[in-house]
Amino acid sequence: MVIKGIEFRSRLWVGTGKYRDFEETKNVIEASGSDVVTVAVRRVNIIDRKSENLLDYIDPKKYKILPNTAGCYTVEDALRYSRLAREAGISDLIKLEVIGDEKTLFPDTIGLLKATEILSKEGFVVFPYTNDDPIMAKRLEDAGAAAVMPLGAPIGSGLGIRNPYNIRIILEAAKVPVIVDAGVGTASDATIAMELGCDAALINTGIAGARDPVAMASAMKHAVVAGRLAFRAGRIPKKLYATASSPIEGML
Amino acid sequence: MNMVLPYLQGYGFFMTLIVNGETVETSASTLKELLDALRVLPERVAVEVNLSVIGKAQYPSFHLNEGDRVEIVNFVGGG
Numbered sequence: 001m002v003i004k005g006i007e008f009r010s011r012l013w014v015g016t017g018k019y020r021d022f023e024e025t026k027n028v029i030e031a032s033g034s035d036v037v038t039v040a041v042r043r044v045n046i047i048d049r050k051s052e053n054l055l056d057y058i059d060p061k062k063y064k065i066l067p068n069t070a071g072c073y074t075v076e077d078a079l080r081y082s083r084l085a086r087e088a089g090i091s092d093l094i095k096l097e098v099i100g101d102e103k104t105l106f107p108d109t110i111g112l113l114k115a116t117e118i119l120s121k122e123g124f125v126v127f128p129y130t131n132d133d134p135i136m137a138k139r140l141e142d143a144g145a146a147a148v149m150p151l152g153a154p155i156g157s158g159l160g161i162r163n164p165y166n167i168r169i170i171l172e173a174a175k176v177p178v179i180v181d182a183g184v185g186t187a188s189d190a191t192i193a194m195e196l197g198c199d200a201a202l203i204n205t206g207i208a209g210a211r212d213p214v215a216m217a218s219a220m221k222h223a224v225v226a227g228r229l230a231f232r233a234g235r236i237p238k239k240l241y242a243t244a245s246s247p248i249e250g251m252l
Numbered sequence: 253m254n255m256v257l258p259y260l261q262g263y264g265f266f267m268t269l270i271v272n273g274e275t276v277e278t279s280a281s282t283l284k285e286l287l288d289a290l291r292v293l294p295e296r297v298a299v300e301v302n303l304s305v306i307g308k309a310q311y312p313s314f315h316l317n318e319g320d321r322v323e324i325v326n327f328v329g330g331g
Contacts, residue, residue, distance in 0.1 A: 041326075041327060054327050080303070085298070085327075205331065
C-alpha cells in the first residue's frame with residue numbers, strides 16, 4: 001500500500017501504549033509483523049534521567065513511526081503537538097486526534113477538519129482519527145488527509161465494528177485509504193474490518209489489554225491477512241435457505 | 253517548585269527558566285548547553301521555547317533568556 005509516496009508493507013498497524021515495559025512492546029511489534037507503530041508525544045522526565053527511550057526498542061529505520069496527538073482537545077494543541085512530533089521524529093506523518101469528550105474520546109470533527117486542513121498545507125501527511133461518518137470522511141479527504149481513520153467503536157472499548165454499513169459507505173466514496181482505528185477487541189473484529197475492504201487496521205488496546213499480548217499480536221496479524229484475502233476473494237451472497245454442496249445426480 | 257538540579261550547578265551567571273513546567277536555575281546560556289546539562293540527547297527530542305519549535309540545527313546558537321518557558325518532549329508509548 002502506497003500513501004503519498006510512502007510504502008506501507010503491513011495492513012496491521014499497532015499502537016505502543018499500555019504495555020508493561022519496552023521489552024514487551026518490542027515483542028508485540030515483532031509478533032504483529034507490523035511496520036507502522038504509533039507513539040505519543042510527551043514531556044521528557046528531566047528529574048529522573050535514567051529512564052530509557054522508546055526508540056531504543058523500536059528502530060526508526062525499521063519501522064515507520066506514526067506520532068499521534070492523543071490528549072489534544074483543541075485545534076491549537078493538536079497543531080502544537082504535531083509540529084513537535086515532526087521535529088522529534090524523522091517524518092511528516094501524523095495521526096491527528098482532536099478529542100471532543102473525555103468519557104467517549106470521540107473526535108471533535110469540526111476541530112479535526114480545521115487541523116487537517118492546516119497541517120496538510122504545512123506538508124504533513126495527515127491521518128485523521130474520525131467518526132464512522134461518511135460525510136466527514138469525504139470532507140477530511142477534501143481537506144488533504146492522506147487517509148481517513150474511522151473508529152470501529154470508542155478507543156479502548158473492544159466493541160468491534162459497531163457500524164459496518166457506515167464503514168462500507170465510507171469505503172465506497174473514499175479515494176484515499178481507509179484505516180479502521182479504535183474498537184477492535186479481538187481477531188474476528190479485525191477480520192470484519194478487512195472483509196469490508198478497509199486498507200488497514202490500527203490496534204492498540206485489543207492487543208495490549210489481552211492476557212497474552214504477544215499471542216494476540218500474532219492472532220491480529222493472521223486476522224488482518226485473512227480478512228484482506230477474503231475481501232479480495234469475494235464472499236458468497238447470504239441466503240436464507242440451504243443450497244446442497246453435493247450433487248443430486250448419481251444418488252441411489 | 254524552585255529547584256536547582258544538582259547537575260545544573262556550576263559557576264557563573266545563573267538564570268531561571270521554566271523547563272517542562274519545573275522552575276530550573278541554570279548557568280547554561282544556549283539550548284545546547286541546557287540539553288547537555290540535563291543529559292538529554294538532542295536526536296531523540298523536540299524543543300519548544302516560548303511556544304515556538306526550535307530546529308535541532310539552531311540548538312548551539314539559540315540563546316536562552318531569563319524566564320523562558322522551555323518544553324522538551326520525546327516519544328512515549330501511545331495508540
